[in-house]
Each structure stands twice: as structure tokens, then as C-alpha cells.
Amino acid sequence: MKIIHAEVIVTCPGRNFVTLKVVTDQGVYGIGDATLNGRELAVASYLKDHVCPVLIGRDPRNIEDTWQYLYKGAYWRRGPVTMSAIAAVDMALWDIKGKMAGMPLYQLLGGASRERVMVYGHATGRDLPEALDKYAEHIDQGFQAIRIQCGVPGMQSVYGVTKGGGAYEPATKGWPQEESWSSEKYLDFIPRLFEAVRDRFGFETHLLHDVHHRLTPIEAARLGKALEPYRLFWMEDPTPAENQEAFRLIRQHTVTPIAVGEIFNSIWDCKQLIEEQLIDYIRTTVTHAGGITHMRRIADFASMYQVRTGAHGPSDLSPVCMGAALHFDLWVPNFGVQEYMGYPQAALDVFPHAWEFRQGSMHPGDAPGLGVDIDEKLAARYPYEPAYLPVARLEDGTLWNW
Numbered sequence: 001m002k003i004i005h006a007e008v009i010v011t012c013p014g015r016n017f018v019t020l021k022v023v024t025d026q027g028v029y030g031i032g033d034a035t036l037n038g039r040e041l042a043v044a045s046y047l048k049d050h051v052c053p054v055l056i057g058r059d060p061r062n063i064e065d066t067w068q069y070l071y072k073g074a075y076w077r078r079g080p081v082t083m084s085a086i087a088a089v090d091m092a093l094w095d096i097k098g099k100m101a102g103m104p105l106y107q108l109l110g111g112a113s114r115e116r117v118m119v120y121g122h123a124t125g126r127d128l129p130e131a132l133d134k135y136a137e138h139i140d141q142g143f144q145a146i147r148i149q150c151g152v153p154g155m156q157s158v159y160g161v162t163k164g165g166g167a168y169e170p171a172t173k174g175w176p177q178e179e180s181w182s183s184e185k186y187l188d189f190i191p192r193l194f195e196a197v198r199d200r201f202g203f204e205t206h207l208l209h210d211v212h213h214r215l216t217p218i219e220a221a222r223l224g225k226a227l228e229p230y231r232l233f234w235m236e237d238p239t240p241a242e243n244q245e246a247f248r249l250i251r252q253h254t255v256t257p258i259a260v261g262e263i264f265n266s267i268w269d270c271k272q273l274i275e276e277q278l279i280d281y282i283r284t285t286v287t288h289a290g291g292i293t294h295m296r297r298i299a300d301f302a303s304m305y306q307v308r309t310g311a312h313g314p315s316d317l318s319p320v321c322m323g324a325a326l327h328f329d330l331w332v333p334n335f336g337v338q339e340y341m342g343y344p345q346a347a348l349d350v351f352p353h354a355w356e357f358r359q360g361s362m363h364p365g366d367a368p369g370l371g372v373d374i375d376e377k378l379a380a381r382y383p384y385e386p387a388y389l390p391v392a393r394l395e396d397g398t399l400w401n402w
Contacts, residue, residue, distance in 0.1 A: 001024055001025065001026055001059055001060060001061060002024065002025050002056075002057055002058065002059060002060075003022055003023070003024055003025075003055045003056055003057065003058050003059075003060050004023055004024065004025045004056065005021075005022075005023040005056070006020065006021070006022045006023070006047075006051075006052035006055045006056065007020075007021050007052065008020055008021075008034070008044050008047045008048050008052070009021060009374060009376060009379055010040060010041070010044050010384045011350060011379035011380070011382045011383075011384070012382045012383060012384050012385045013344065013346035013347045013349070013350045013378075013379070013382040014315075014343070014344035014346050014347050014382075015169065015171060015315065015316055015344075015347070015387065016035065016037075016040045016316075016384055016385065016387060017033070017035045017040075017318040017320075017347070017350075017351075018033070018034040018035045018036070018040050018043050018044050018047075018084075018088070018318075019031055019032070019033060019034070019088075019318065019320060019374055019379075020032045020033075020034055020047055020052075020088035020089060020091075020092055021092070021374070022055065022060065022089070022092040022093065022096065024060055024096060028096050028099050028100060029092075029095075029096065030060070030091070030092035030093060030094070030095030030096035030097075030099070030369060030370070031091070031092055031095060031320055031370070031372065031373065031374055032087065032088035032089060032090065032091030032092035032093075032095070032291070032320060032324075033087070033088060033091060033286070033287045033317060033318045033320040033321035033324070034047060034084045034085055034087065034088035034287065035084070035287060035316060035317055035318055035321070036080055036081065036084045036287075036288070037171055037314075037316040037389060038171065038176075038387070038388045038389050039080070039081065040384070041384070042081050043081050043084045043085055043088075046081050046082065046085045047085050047088065050074075050085075051070065051085050051086075051089060054069075054070075055089065060093050060096045060097070061093075061096075061097060061100075063090065063093045063094060063097065063293060064293065066089065066090075066093060067086065067089075067090055067290070067291070067293045067294070070085070070086045070089060071086060071290070077266075078265050078266050078268065078269075079265060080263070080265055080288055082265075083265040083266060083288060083289060083290045083294075084287055084288055086290050086291060086294075087286060087287050087288065087289065087290050087291035087294075088287070088291070089291070090290065090291025090292055090293050090294070091286065091287075091291050091292060091320065091321075091324050091370065094108070094291075094292050094293075094324075094369070094370070095369035095370045096369065097369070098368050098369030098370065099368045099369040101368070102368050103368060104327065104364060104365065104366045104367060104368060104369070104371060105292070105324070105327035105328075105364070105369060105370055105371075106327040106328075106330040106331045106364060109292070109296070109327065109328070109331040110331055111331065112330045112331065113330065113331055113332065113333050113335065114330060114335065116330075116358075116361035116362065116363050117326055117329040117330055117335070117338050117361055117362045117363065117364075118144055118145060118337050118338070118360065118361055119143075119145070119313070119337065119338045119339065119340035119357070119360065119361065119362050120143065120145035120146055120147050120206065120208055120233075120337050120338075120339055120340065121138045121141070121143045121145075121146055121147070121340060121341070121342075122146075122147050122149065122160065122167075122168060122341055123135040123137070123138050123146050123147065123148045123149075124148070124149045124150070124160055124161045124162055124168050125149075125150050125151065125161065126150075126151040126161060126162075127150070127151050128150060128192070128193060128196055131148055131149070131150040131151075131193065132196060132197065132200055134148075135148055135197060135200075135201060136200075136201070139201065139205060141359075141360070142358070142359030142360040142361075143205070143360040144205060144206060144360040144361075145205065145206035145207075145208060145233060145337050145360070146205055146206070146207065146208065147160075147208040147209060147210060147236075147339075148193065148194075148197060148207065148208070148209060149161050149168075149209070149210065150189075150190075150193045152182075152185050152186050152189045152190075153185065153189060154182070154185050155180065155181070155182055155185055155186070156179075156180060157179045157180070157390075158186075159210070159212045159214070159402070160210055160212070167315065167341065167342060167344075168341070169315065169316075170316075170389050170390060171316060171387040171388060171389050172387060172388065172390070173385055173386065173387050174386065174387070174388070175386075175388060176388040176389065176390055176391045177388075177390045177391070178390065178391045178392070178393055179390045179391070179392050179393070179402070180392075180393060180394070180395055181214060181392045181393065181394055181395070181400050182394070182395050183214060183215055183216075183219055186214065187215075187219060187222065187223060187226075190209070190223065190226075190227075191223075191226045191227060191230075194207065194209070194227055194230040194232070195229075195230065197230070198229075198230050203231060206233035206337070207230060207231070207232050207233055208232065208233045208234050208236065208259075208337075209227075209232060209234075209235055209236065210236040210237060211223065211235060211236060211237055211238045211239075212236075212237055212401075212402070213237050213238075213239065213240045213241075213401040213402075214392075214400070214401055215238055215239050216239060217238075217239050217246040217247070217249040217250055218249060219239075220235075220238030220239045220250050221249060221250045221252070221253035221254055222253070223235070223238065224238065224250060224253065224254030224255075224256035224258075225253055225254040225256070227254075227256050228254060228255060228256055232256050232257065233257065233337070234256075234257045234258065234259040234280065234281055234310065235256050235257065235258055235259070236258075236259040236260070236283070237259070237260055237262070238250060238258060238260075240401055241260050241261070241263075241264075241269075241273070244272040244273050244278065245272075247260075247273060247278035247279065248276070248278055250278075251278055257280040257281065258278070258279045258280055258281070259279065259280065259281035259282075259283050259310050260273060260279045260281075260282070260283060261273075261279075261282045261283040261284045261312075262283045262284070262285060262288075262312035263288070264282075264283075264284045264288070264289060265284075265288055265289055265290070266289060266290060266294065267294065267297055267298050267301060269284075270282055270284065270298065270302075271301075274301060274302050274305050274307050275301075275304075275305060277305050277306075277307070279307060280307060280308065281307065281308050281309065281310035281336050281337075282298060282299075282302050282307055282308075282309060282310065283309075283310050283311060283312050283339075284298055284311065284312070285311055285312040285313070285317060285321065285325070286311070286321055286324045286325050286328060287317050287321045287324075288312075291324075292324060292327075292328060295311075295328055296328075296332075299328075299332045299333075299334060302334060303333060303334040306334075307334070308334045308335060308336030309328075309329070309332055309334060309335050309336050310336040310337050310338070310339070311325050311328070311329065311338055311339065312339055313325060313338055313339035313340050313341065314339065314341050315341045315342065315343055315344075315347075318347070318351060319343060319347060319348065319351035319353050319355075319372055320351060320370065320372045320374070322340070322353075322355060322372075323353055323354070323355050323364055323370045323371050323372035324370055324372075325338060326338065326355050326362055326363065326364035327364045327370065327371075329364075330363070330364055338362065340357065340362060342357075346382065349375065349378060350374060350375055350378050350379050350382065351372055351373065351374055351375075352372070352373045352375065353365075353371060353372040353373075354366070354367040354371030354372070355371060355372070389402060390402055
């Protein structure tokens with residue numbers, strides 16, 4: 001059995017997605033997600049120009065050898081572009097193997113460790129009343145875990161908060177927009193948000209919040225301590241993780257659980273955080289962390305230190321990634337929670353899928369392989385549109401972490 005064709009499909013059914021399709025001489029094909037928000041064409045080029053040609057003639061069943069070939073053979077290791085490209089190949093090969101076996105991916109990984117996958121949704125509001133109403137809507141939809149983000153008085157824009165109706169989408173068409181940020185205003189307001197949530201809804205739902213790298217370590221420690229009475233499920237990305245030593249300072253001051261890793265690309269990015277037990281949840285994604293093969297290594301390593309998974313699941317990773325993530329989630333023993341933002345209908349039409357959402361939980365389905373396909377004719381009707389994430393500046397103009 002050999003690979004005879006590999007192609008990259010870039011489409012924008014509401015937002016840009018990069019999909020790799022790998023075809024074998026037996027007519028079986030697999031697909032993988034290679035989307036990197038705001039850098040989609042860089043990954044598409046990496047795949048088309050450097051990866052697809054070397055896949056031709058390889059045995060698709062040798063997933064591990066192909067992973068090592070693409071990782072070690074290029075010499076230039078890691079990084080979001082390289083690892084997203086490797087992930088797409090890895091997903092496609094697992095998809096092929098599952099179709100050949102007539103089994104869903106989670107069965108190939110070792111079978112289900114749970115009946116369904118708990119997911120969390122995003123409740124966002126431009127002010128406190130709207131945020132609380134959105135939280136109530138998520139409870140009505142059956143969510144058992146809810147992330148809440150809210151506009152901050154005195155700030156025109158805040159991460160995670162939609163500018164109008166509909167789902168939150170941070171990327172905007174055209175060049176990056178600039179937003180203003182004040183850590184002081186944020187720190188003063190956010191504890192009031194969580195007090196209001198618990199006063200109105202009690203402690204029956206898991207409560208999550210994303211700081212999105214905005215605070216210094218001591219500011220993050222202050223926030224974590226202030227939020228302890230509200231028993232958060234996690235405080236996400238409290239400070240940039242390049243300096244992993246910084247998380248020790250946060251740990252010294254608060255017992256609020258910490259989740260980190262949506263921008264990590266390999267096990268080396270989270271090694272210190274995990275082995276020194278400086279975090280509680282690792283948020284690496286199938287697409288950005290080298291596919292199913294590498295995610296399994298990260299999860300197994302994390303399990304040694306009682307760190308659980310909480311994979312990033314935004315709408316800027318395609319339904320292909322969501323399918324792969326759900327198979328992984330259903331299998332992985334040290335599962336915590338899965339993010340689920342949902343997709344516009346156009347994206348769901350382009351990517352027919354077996355996964356389903358019901359009452360706060362999801363299941364990948366039992367279709368062979370990933371259980372996700374791509375309608376190439378429909379995808380061609382949605383050409384690539386340049387779109388970028390915003391850039392943040394402090395109120396005095398200093399460039400800050402978005």
C-alpha cells in the first residue's frame with residue numbers, strides 16, 4: 001500500500017481552514033487539519049512545497065516512522081508551522097488506518113475511557129448583565145462547564161467578548177486591528193464578575209476564565225487568590241509561558257487551578273510545567289502539537305504528574321481537528337475537559353462529520369477513521385480571505401500580549 005497523491009485545500013467558509021488530503025493506491029484517503037490562524041498560507045506552502053512531495057510512495061500504515069521522518073528529517077524542529085504540517089499528515093494517516101480497519105479512531109487508540117466527552121462553551125457579554133444572561137443560556141443548552149468573559153468598564157474592547165451578536169471570532173478581515181488594554185481595570189473588575197455568577201447560579205456548573213497571557217506573574221497570583229472563593233475549574237493562560245519559572249510564583253500564592261498550552265507545539269514546551277506540577281491542565285491541540293501521535297506522548301507524560309487534558313477547541317481550528325480531538329478525548333485516561341466554540345453552518349456543510357453535541361457533552365461518532373470528510377466542490381466556493389488576530393497595546397501605547 002502506498003501514498004500516490006497529497007494535496008492541500010484552503011477554504012474560508014466563515015474563516016480560513018487548511019486541509020490536507022492524502023490518497024492511497026487502494027483508493028482510501030484521509031484528511032487532516034493544518035490551520036494556523038493568521039498564518040494559514042505559511043503552513044499551506046510548507047505542506048505543498050516540502051511535505052507532500054516526500055509523502056509519495058510511502059506506506060501510509062507506518063504512521064510512527066512518517067512522523068519521525070518529518071520531525072527529525074527536516075533538521076529544523078518544532079515551531080507552529082512545522083508542527084501543524086506534521087499534525088495534518090498524522091491525522092490523515094490515522095484516518096486512513098481507521099478506514100482500513102473499519103473502526104473509529106478512538107478504538108484504534110485503545111477504546112473509550114468514558115461514555116461521552118464533557119465540553120465547555122463560551123458565555124460572553126459586553127457588560128455584566130449580558131454576560132450573566134449568556135451564562136444562563138449555556139445552562140439551558142445543557143453545558144456543565146462554562147467559560148465566562150466580560151467587558152470591563154472603561155475599556156473599549158476585551159479579549160473573548162463579541163463586538164455584536166453571534167459567536168465570538170477574534171480574527172478580522174484585513175490587517176491586524178489594534179486594541180487597548182489595562183491590567184489595573186481588569187484586575188479590579190473581574191472578581192466582581194465571578195461573585196455575580198456564583199450569587200446568581202450557585203456552584204453547580206464548572207466555571208472557567210481565560211486571562212489570555214495578559215498579566216505579569218505577580219498580577220496573575222493576585223487574581224488567582226482573589227478568585228479562590230468562587231472555585232474556578234481553571235484560570236487559563238494567566239501569564240506568558242515562555243518563562244515557565246514564572247508559574248512557580250503563581251503557585252506560591254494561590255490554589256486556583258491553572259490551564260496552559262494552547263500555543264504550545266511539542267512536549268518540550270510543557271516539560272517543566274508538567275514535571276514540576278506548576279499547572280493542572282495542559283491545553284495543547286491536535287493540530288498545533290504534532291497530531292494524535294504526539295498528543296498521546298504529551299498526555300501520557302502529563303498523567304505521571306496528575307495533570308489532565310483540556311484541549312483548545314476554537315472555531316479557528318477546523319471540524320477535522322474537532323473530530324480528531326474528540327476521539328483523543330474519549331480515549332485519553334487523564335481527560336479533563338474539551339473546549340467547544342461551535343462553527344458557522346457554512347463550515348459544517350463543507351466538513352460533513354459524525355461527531356455530535358448533546359446536553360453539554362460530545363461524542364466523535366462511530367464512523368471509521370476520524371469520521372469527518374470535506375466537500376471539495378463546496379469548499380471551492382469559499383476562497384481564502386486574509387484575516388488576522390488583533391494586536392494589544394497598553395493605554396500609554398506600549399505593545400502588550402494579546
